[in-house]
Amino acid sequence: MCGIVGLFLKDPKLEPRLGELLTDMLITMTDRGPDSAGIAIYSRGKDGHAKLTVQSADPDRDFADLPEKLGKAIGASVKLAQKDTHAVLDLPSDRLEAARHAMREIAPTVKVMSAGEGIEIYKEVGLPKDVAARFDVAHMQGTHGIGHTRMATESAVTTMGAHPFSTGSDQCLVHNGSLSNHNGLRRELIRQGMTFETQNDTEVAAAYVSHKLQEGQNLGQALESGLDDLDGFFTFVVGTKDGFGVVRDPIACKPAVMAETDQYVAFGSEYRALVNLPGIDNARVWEPEPATVYFWER
Amino acid sequence: MTDFPHTPPKQSWTFSNDVNAEIRRAAATGIYDIRGGGSKRHLPHFDDLLFLGASISRYPLEGYREKCATDVWLGTRFAKKPIHLDIPVTIAGMSFGALSGPAKEALGRGASEAGTSTTTGDGGMTEEERGHSKTLVYQYLPSRYGMNPDDLRRADAIEVVVGQGAKPGGGGMLLGQKISDRVAMMRNLPKGIDQRSACRHPDWTGPDDLEIKILEIREITEWEKPIYVKIGGARPYYDTALAVKAGADVVVLDGMQGGTAATQDVFIENVGMPILACIPQAVKALQDLGMHRKVQLIVSGGIRTGADVAKAMALGADAVAIGTAALVALGDNDPALEAEYQKLGTTAGAYDDWHEGKDPAGITTQDPDLFKRFDPILGGRRLKNYLKVMTLEAQTIARACGKNHLHNLEPEDLCALTIESAAMAGVPLAGTSWIPGRNGGF
Amino acid sequence: MQTFDLAAQGLRALNQTLHGLNGTTNQTAWEVVNPKGSHAIAVGLDAPIDVTVKGSTGYYCAGMNKQATVRVKGSVGPGVAENMMSGTVIVDGDASQYAGATGRGGLLVIKGNAASRCGISMKGIDIVVHGNIGHMSCFMAQSGNLVVLGDAGDALGDSLYEARLFVRGSVKSLGADCIEKEMRPEHLELLADLLKRGEADHLAKPEEFKRYGSARKLYNFNVDNASAY
Numbered sequence: 001m002c003g004i005v006g007l008f009l010k011d012p013k014l015e016p017r018l019g020e021l022l023t024d025m026l027i028t029m030t031d032r033g034p035d036s037a038g039i040a041i042y043s044r045g046k047d048g049h050a051k052l053t054v055q056s057a058d059p060d061r062d063f064a065d066l067p068e069k070l071g072k073a074i075g076a077s078v079k080l081a082q083k084d085t086h087a088v089l090d091l092p093s094d095r096l097e098a099a100r101h102a103m104r105e106i107a108p109t110v111k112v113m114s115a116g117e118g119i120e121i122y123k124e125v126g127l128p129k130d131v132a133a134r135f136d137v138a139h140m141q142g143t144h145g146i147g148h149t150r151m152a153t154e155s156a157v158t159t160m161g162a163h164p165f166s167t168g169s170d171q172c173l174v175h176n177g178s179l180s181n182h183n184g185l186r187r188e189l190i191r192q193g194m195t196f197e198t199q200n201d202t203e204v205a206a207a208y209v210s211h212k213l214q215e216g217q218n219l220g221q222a223l224e225s226g227l228d229d230l231d232g233f234f235t236f237v238v239g240t241k242d243g244f245g246v247v248r249d250p251i252a253c254k255p256a257v258m259a260e261t262d263q264y265v266a267f268g269s270e271y272r273a274l275v276n277l278p279g280i281d282n283a284r285v286w287e288p289e290p291a292t293v294y295f296w297e298r
Numbered sequence: 299m300t301d302f303p304h305t306p307p308k309q310s311w312t313f314s315n316d317v318n319a320e321i322r323r324a325a326a327t328g329i330y331d332i333r334g335g336g337s338k339r340h341l342p343h344f345d346d347l348l349f350l351g352a353s354i355s356r357y358p359l360e361g362y363r364e365k366c367a368t369d370v371w372l373g374t375r376f377a378k379k380p381i382h383l384d385i386p387v388t389i390a391g392m393s394f395g396a397l398s399g400p401a402k403e404a405l406g407r408g409a410s411e412a413g414t415s416t417t418t419g420d421g422g423m424t425e426e427e428r429g430h431s432k433t434l435v436y437q438y439l440p441s442r443y444g445m446n447p448d449d450l451r452r453a454d455a456i457e458v459v460v461g462q463g464a465k466p467g468g469g470g471m472l473l474g475q476k477i478s479d480r481v482a483m484m485r486n487l488p489k490g491i492d493q494r495s496a497c498r499h500p501d502w503t504g505p506d507d508l509e510i511k512i513l514e515i516r517e518i519t520e521w522e523k524p525i526y527v528k529i530g531g532a533r534p535y536y537d538t539a540l541a542v543k544a545g546a547d548v549v550v551l552d553g554m555q556g557g558t559a560a561t562q563d564v565f566i567e568n569v570g571m572p573i574l575a576c577i578p579q580a581v582k583a584l585q586d587l588g589m590h591r592k593v594q595l596i597v598s599g600g601i602r603t604g605a606d607v608a609k610a611m612a613l614g615a616d617a618v619a620i621g622t623a624a625l626v627a628l629g630d631n632d633p634a635l636e637a638e639y640q641k642l643g644t645t646a647g648a649y650d651d652w653h654e655g656k657d658p659a660g661i662t663t664q665d666p667d668l669f670k671r672f673d674p675i676l677g678g679r680r681l682k683n684y685l686k687v688m689t690l691e692a693q694t695i696a697r698a699c700g701k702n703h704l705h706n707l708e709p710e711d712l713c714a715l716t717i718e719s720a721a722m723a724g725v726p727l728a729g730t731s732w733i734p735g736r737n738g739g740f
Numbered sequence: 741m742q743t744f745d746l747a748a749q750g751l752r753a754l755n756q757t758l759h760g761l762n763g764t765t766n767q768t769a770w771e772v773v774n775p776k777g778s779h780a781i782a783v784g785l786d787a788p789i790d791v792t793v794k795g796s797t798g799y800y801c802a803g804m805n806k807q808a809t810v811r812v813k814g815s816v817g818p819g820v821a822e823n824m825m826s827g828t829v830i831v832d833g834d835a836s837q838y839a840g841a842t843g844r845g846g847l848l849v850i851k852g853n854a855a856s857r858c859g860i861s862m863k864g865i866d867i868v869v870h871g872n873i874g875h876m877s878c879f880m881a882q883s884g885n886l887v888v889l890g891d892a893g894d895a896l897g898d899s900l901y902e903a904r905l906f907v908r909g910s911v912k913s914l915g916a917d918c919i920e921k922e923m924r925p926e927h928l929e930l931l932a933d934l935l936k937r938g939e940a941d942h943l944a945k946p947e948e949f950k951r952y953g954s955a956r957k958l959y960n961f962n963v964d965n966a967s968a969y
Binding site: 328329441442445446447450485486487488491492494496500501502507510511513514517518519520521 | 756783786806861960961
């Protein structure tokens with residue numbers, strides 16, 4: 001049960017302001033989710049480079065020699081930029097999968113938040129304004145981003161239980177609602193080789209989408225499949241390297257508002273998340289239909 | 299022919315006479331069994347808990363002379379006008395519609411005289427009830443029958459009903475026989491039709507929306523009234539925590555023994571948990587949030603005696619609510635009416651077709667000839683007596699445990715007679731220090 | 741005209757001020773600026789005053805309104821005019837879900853579109869929507885009138901009681917127990933009045949609408965209708 005915000009920029013002139021706009025939107029949704037907050041930011045990557053965003057409860061201990069250890073493990077140069085409990089590891093994109101696997105071995109106390117060419121995920125327990133400040137989200141630039149404020153229903157309030165969930169390269173998913181068949185689905189996905197970090201229902205939805213993508217579906221198809229296979233209440237917002245999607249369950253009673261202008265597509269659990277966006281007064285504002293997949297791609 | 303001994307006829311445990319009768323009834327009528335009341339199963343209950351009275355290690359208080367207070371404050375978290383009750387036994391929500399006007403009046407009279415509150419139900423607020431209740435809790439239900447801002451403002455507290463113990467996750471059903479002119483008018487329904495109640499509120503879903511709904515109600519009532527949130531006992535840890543996060547002043551938790559005017563028997567008997575199992579989880583949620591005793595917990599579902607009151611409070615509740623017991627005190631299912639119960643094909647003590655409106659006691663009916671039999675003044679007096687007795691009983695136990703206030707009872711004052719009740723209540727099996735499941739999961 | 745800056749003065753002060761007005765006040769016209777999508781704006785009013793909100797609101801704007809006229813120069817969030825008793829609420833823009841939910845009286849006019857569950861469980865309110873309405877509108881609607889100049893979404897009037905629904909455009913699907921009904925002269929007359937009061941008489945004529953109502957098959961339980969439950 002939560003607040004969701006999302007912003008997909010069409011106009012590159014707004015890219016320097018992505019973090020600033022998203023931070024404002026995220027903080028507006030504090031009442032819907034005071035337990036934890038998180039944000040996925042997509043930026044134009046550098047050719048041949050990829051990023052692992054990682055988190056540690058003890059960053060001073062874990063991050064000091066991490067680039068060196070990881071570099072050795074994957075046989076490439078790795079640079080680390082720390083932001084509070086998180087760090088972004090810059091490495092060659094062809095070594096990304098190897099790096100993700102190596103992390104478990106060389107730094108078991110470090111959690112991988114996201115992996116990809118464009119994505120960075122920052123999430124922590126606490127009020128959205130504090131989480132945004134810790135990572136200085138307001139100064140981040142990028143092409144699109146998704147934020148989430150969480151009011152935990154059944155699973156624990158932890159860093160890993162915060163949204164967004166990323167279970168595949170450059171993918172992320174956030175959720176408002178409550179799934180009712182995630183335990184069975186989780187068992188099935190584990191049987192098919194997916195791994196899970198939490199007991200959170202949303203992680204199952206994220207892994208479900210990733211699994212469908214691995215099977216060869218595109219994002220739109222994966223979300224359509226989800227309408228059949230996921231039971232309960234959900235509004236999902238998903239991100240990929242170049243895209244941004246929204247889908248609501250067929251009952252669709254969790255709130256969702258979208259706005260589109262020449263400059264952007266925006267999503268908010270409530271309209272007030274959108275009120276400070278440039279040109280909002282003249283935007284096309286609507287509510288996504290139930291059981292309908294919306295998808296934008298650059 | 300030699301007459302060998304035969305194997306005697308053996309009734310199947312699985313296909314018992316009761317089960318077979320229900321199969322035949324379903325086959326003949328094509329409708330599931332709808333009835334009132336709560337679960338009739340044998341459930342683990344407070345009966346399986348015992349108090350450890352004081353002797354030498356603890357010192358008991360003298361009955362009647364040394365004070366054992368019973369009062370309770372409800373709604374101290376945000377409300378400008380929290381409620382102060384003399385006794386921790388309140389009257390649960392029961393609708394006008396399910397009950398007659400005179401029965402509602404009697405509840406108001408008895409509760410007010412005993413120094414406690416009554417609660418409206420799924421039929422709006424009646425004058426009988428408001429007029430005779432010193433402290434009246436107004437239920438805010440999915441149906442919103444009769445809902446209006448004037449009643450909201452003249453209530454003493456507002457109870458947002460998300461669920462009830464008899465049917466967590468379900469709506470209600472009031473069959474056509476009881477939709478009299480007055481009930482139809484109050485609910486804005488055609489007379490004589492079956493009334494189908496929704497299971498979710500029409501204009502919000504989930505805790506994040508609930509928080510906004512509570513804000514609206516607080517704004518309309520100037521932040522004066524305590525806001526209760528009532529949940530059916532099914533996932534009490536999470537639901538209590540989320541009610542608190544959504545801004546509740548009081549959580550009302552109703553176990554599966556809790557009554558209902560009418561719903562499917564299959565729902566009553568197969569969904570939800572007994573109140574004994576619910577209380578420790580709800581208290582744990584409050585404690586984990588640092589809100590135990592700050593957000594008050596009222597529990598209900600099968601509360602019958604002062605011992606039940608004391609046990610619920612020892613497990614961490616701030617107060618209890620009674621429904622079925624109050625109806626019995628008023629005269630429901632009285633053996634004096636046995637001949638009339640027989641005519642309805644039932645027997646005193648088993649009558650549960652409250653929705654049919656034929657209650658010979660004149661309590662669960664809208665038939666004027668029947669409800670005239672019921673004297674609200676006498677009924678009120680009986681309820682008051684019963685509430686006073688429950689309070690005296692609870693005090694007797696509390697004094698024996700050395701407490702000068704009922705709310706000082708604690709789980710450590712209890713032991714359990716059975717392994718299952720020990721596990722559910724989280725208190726040791728009598729004579730041991732063993733709490734099943736502790737150190738090995740919740 | 742009194743102006744109230746919601747961003748500067750806060751929600752509590754706004755509602756407290758408006759609740760303090762009674763029938764004898766001469767401060768009958770109010771303007772609320774900077775609503776910024778806030779919830780519970782102008783809820784529980786009970787005086788013949790005129791409140792104009794300049795901008796868009798969040799949940800439950802004008803909830804439980806009595807007597808007052810509330811105009812929103814923008815769009816409204818979920819549950820606008822929920823459980824309204826009397827008075828008028830006019831929304832220039834769109835309305836989110838649950839518009840006019842459980843409303844018992846008065847008039848709600850939405851000049852844009854209304855999302856899902858418009859008029860859910862309505863109990864006597866009149867609702868006029870100039871645009872379209874979303875799915876599950878008028879679910880369990882008990883009484884009152886809904887007029888839609890545009891189209892209706894899925895499951896219109898599911899489990900309907902005695903509310904009357906008038907739709908000019910298409911209906912994606914009818915809910916359980918909701919059927920099209922004959923438009924008789926008294927309905928045309930009623931509709932003409934609703935269009936006029938809903939500031940829509942220049943946009944549509946009564947003859948262009950179809951009427952929908954309850955088939956009344958769910959009024960008393962019958963196992964042969966079980967699939968509709």
